[in-house]
Amino acid sequence: MIRWSLYFCIALLIFSCKKDPEIIFGCTDENAVNWTSLANFDDGSCKYDSINNYQTTPYIITTPYGFPDMLIPDDNQMTVEGVELGRQLFNDPRLSKNNSLSCAGCHNQNNSFSSPNQYNVGVDNIMGFRNASALINLGWNTSFNWDGSALTLEEQAFEPVTNPIEMHDTWQNVESKLNNDSNYFIQFKNTFNIEYIDSIHIVKAIAQFERSLISVDSKYDKWRKGEVQLSLSELNGYAIFNTEKGDCFHCHGTEMFMDNLFHNNGLDAGNFLDLGLGNISGNPLDNAKFKTPTVRNVEFTGPYMHDGRFSTLEEVVEHYNSGGNYSTTIDPLMKKVGIGLQLTNNEKNDLVNFLKTLSDNSYINK
Amino acid sequence: MKIINYSSILIIFLSISSCLIEENETITNASLDFSFSHSQICLPDTSTDNKLLLDKLIYSLSPDGSIIPELYSVKNLNYLISNISLTSSDGSNFPLEDIYFVDALNQTSLTLNLGEIPNNIYTHFNFQFGLDNSINLSNNFVNESFHTTMAWPEMMGGGYHYMKLEGAYQNDSTFYNTHTGPSMGVDYSFMVSKEIALNVDGDLGDISFDLNMIIDNWYKNPNDISFANAIMMDMQKQMQFKMNGMTDVFTIELNK
Missing domain, CATH: 1.10.760.10 (Cytochrome c-like domain)
Structure with a gap:
């Protein structure tokens, strides 16, 4: 009896300052359809979409010598699928009102994703008033556009689509065009696990592609x-x-x-x-x-x-x-x-x- | 039997009270804040508070010992301080911060919370102006906010500027760049130790210091230095600025 009392006291001494974390059973895999953020102990109950199993491959950025770590938003981590999807969107003229002008139309890869023209003409034949910036090592920039009007690449990519002197479309219209493309539908599903292609995920994919544009081999x-x-x-x-x-x-x-x-x-x-x-x-x-x-x-x-x-x-x-x-x-x-x-x-x-x-x-x- | 029971009760009491004692010890420490201010001596009107107003060509200085004061303004002021610490009365050192970057245009950089400091009697506040050569290496702080702003090219020794003080003098369109740093790899950083009287105990509460840079004094005492450009490879000028900086550029004041 005395010995058990002593054991009890020692146990109290050890555990008195700690509060045991509450164990919540459930599915802890964010890729599963029944994932729950509250669960902290995986009980093996995860269920997956059997048709389009959402599984992405991380896109690894190797930080070049003398560069800081790249600034990548927590809610848009780089994936191989996201970069490829972004590359296609970057080159797709359907992001413009009359399906004639893509991002690449002003940001030509041969010119380090800039334009050889002083100014470029938008879909309504209106001349711009600034030279198209080169797109290079953008992941290390802290603001975008010549005037710093965008603070993230995602924010920057929103603007040209609706700009009257650039692509002059509406996001509603662009979303509609892309949702009618079954290839895009599958790619967005596989990349972001979404059932409807929206502007948020379109610019996320473009931003991922732009972050992959790294040049350090001169x-x-x-x-x-x-x-x-x-x-x-x-x-x-x-x-x-x-x-x-x-x-x-x-x-x-x-x-x-x-x-x-x-x-x-x-x-x-x-x-x-x-x-x-x-x-x-x-x-x-x-x-x-x-x-x-x-x-x-x-x-x-x-x-x-x-x-x-x-x-x-x-x-x-x-x-x-x-x-x-x-x-x-x-x-x-x-x-x-x-x-x-x-x-x-x-x-x-x-x-x-x-x-x-x-x-x-x-x-x-x- | 009774002895064992009393022992058990004692252990249980200790197990409960030990947590409370730890919390009380934390509460007795004081929080230390720093503000960074910059001033210029306005001539001939010395009645103002001399607080730096950026980009105003109103401040006067007598370069090279000249009697006629020269107007000058400050447009940009960036600097690094490191090895920030307090010395206590028993001679021990309490480190506060490794490196801190001040940008006079960025208000958030003008205050620094150094957290809680232990109860003690502190006699000196210390910092190094710039970075010691042992750490002042190119690309050594790529993830710090000052990396791009303060980089010092390898052609001239590598590492980071200690200070970039820029503005106009004589008129609006004549500029000076006072850029100090490890010219040709030589360490011109220097220690500043300011005497303070600070007795931190449980009742003192939060403490706030102001570290003031008197900008005029970079250019005089003991060396009269004229506004100039292209001093990054001028080792004599770098040494002169170091000596002036060690003399009377910095003052410290306890706000509370």
């Missing part, structure tokens, strides 16, 4: 790995780029070659035709600030700037070499306004040659 990358040599001109360009002589790195730094920030780089001396970030934030101090694009694949992405005003890389370099134009929101990194970098012709040439080492031919030829 001559520069091979040089970093010791696989190739850069020429003397390219090396000199690298030095100009990465010192205050050219001062490119402050905005186009790190292995991503961009800073995820917005700058006014002195394109105009006030009277801005496009307020950029200022139009979104409503803050006059943000007027004429635009998101820094990566300069990876910059050789393929001309014309340049938010309005495509420069046709060649040489023109871009010349803009910085002359110092740009003063306006109230110009970035202090443009520290020699009207004077510029004062590079020699050889140095300008070296800088362009270095920029071309960032070209990843495998990316545009996949």
Whole structure:
């Protein structure tokens, strides 16, 4: 009796501070049709759709050297099926009003998913007013569009479909078109386990595809790995780029070659035709600030700037070499306004040659 | 028999009370908050509170010991501090935070909650301005918010800027970039240790400090430094800024 009392006391001593978790039996597999979020102990009762067994394959992103972990929303994890579905949607003109314009219509893979045109024409023959951004390494961006009007890729993909100067359709109409396609119906079922194709899942698939667009196989990358040599001109360009002589790195730094920030780089001396970030934030101090694009694949992405005003890389370099134009929101990194970098012709040439080492031919030829 | 029963009762009592004792100990600790402020000495009107107003060309400085003050403004101010700690009266160190990034344009970065600190008498608040060379390596903090903003190219030593202080001087269109960091791989970060009198006990409640950066003082005492650009490879300038920073750039004030 005494011994049992002692055992009882010791047991109390051990367990007195802990609260046992409540065990709830049920199906714990989210892929099952009878999954319950309350269950924490699988009792083997899971039931699956026998016709379309929902089972996806994770799409593995290997983080490139010097890149952060990719920002992937919890509710849109990457799958092989989702990326493939997104690729098809990206190239499908049925996302536009008259079935004539797909995302790829303005974001051409040969141009690193940008457009060779200064502006593009929408389905109603209305000309846009900004150059189509290159789509590259988007999974590491923290905002999208030249003015940062979208904070996620899913949010960004919503907009062009209904934009009057782009695809000018309605989501209701697009959903109807896609639901009438039995192939899409099966793919969406297999990818997201849904019975009705809606806009939310369409943009999720497109976003997954866009996150898969990763480019880190340029001559520069091979040089970093010791696989190739850069020429003397390219090396000199690298030095100009990465010192205050050219001062490119402050905005186009790190292995991503961009800073995820917005700058006014002195394109105009006030009277801005496009307020950029200022139009979104409503803050006059943000007027004429635009998101820094990566300069990876910059050789393929001309014309340049938010309005495509420069046709060649040489023109871009010349803009910085002359110092740009003063306006109230110009970035202090443009520290020699009207004077510029004062590079020699050889140095300008070296800088362009270095920029071309960032070209990843495998990316545009996949 | 009775002895064993009493022992059992004692053990049961201890098992119940042990949880309560732990909770009470937690309650007696104080929560420590930090705010980061920045000031400039406004000449000739020194009656203002000198609180930094970003992007205003109203502040005056006498560069190079000049009698004539020079107008200047601050458009951007980013900096890293590290090894943040408190020293107690017995000489022991209580670490608070490894690295903290301040962006003067981002209000949320101007306050830092360091959580609870144990009861003790603290005599010094310490931090390192910038990052020690042992950790200041390129791509060492790829997942931190400052990675892209503060990266310092490998061409010039690699790692991260300590500070990016940018603005205009003389007029609206002449800019300066005071960028400090590990120029050519040399460590110019420095320790700052500020004396405080802080006796944390159970009744003190939450504590709030303000760490103020007097921006003018980066450019004077002991070294008069003119506004300039392209100092990232100027090791002499980096050393001068380090010396000025160690002298009287930072002040600390207990808010409560």
